[in-house]
Amino acid sequence: MALKARTEIASHLNCHAGDPILKLERKMATSRQDYNFYSSIYCNTGSFYLEGSF
Numbered sequence: 001m002a003l004k005a006r007t008e009i010a011s012h013l014n015c016h017a018g019d020p021i022l023k024l025e026r027k028m029a030t031s032r033q034d035y036n037f038y039s040s041i042y043c044n045t046g047s048f049y050l051e052g053s054f
Contacts, residue, residue, distance in 0.1 A: 001025075005044075013044040021045070 007017040015021065022045050028037040043050055 009042050015044045
């Protein structure tokens, strides 16, 4: 999902607060039923691009 960078995230991504960034969320299943891991990744697509499967 595309969103505007918050100040904290912008400082990590070398961009300004309010700049458009990309947020990817992922759910990873485990061998244990109903036990999952979740992660979020933010990307400054103005400076970098993503390639590959996610």
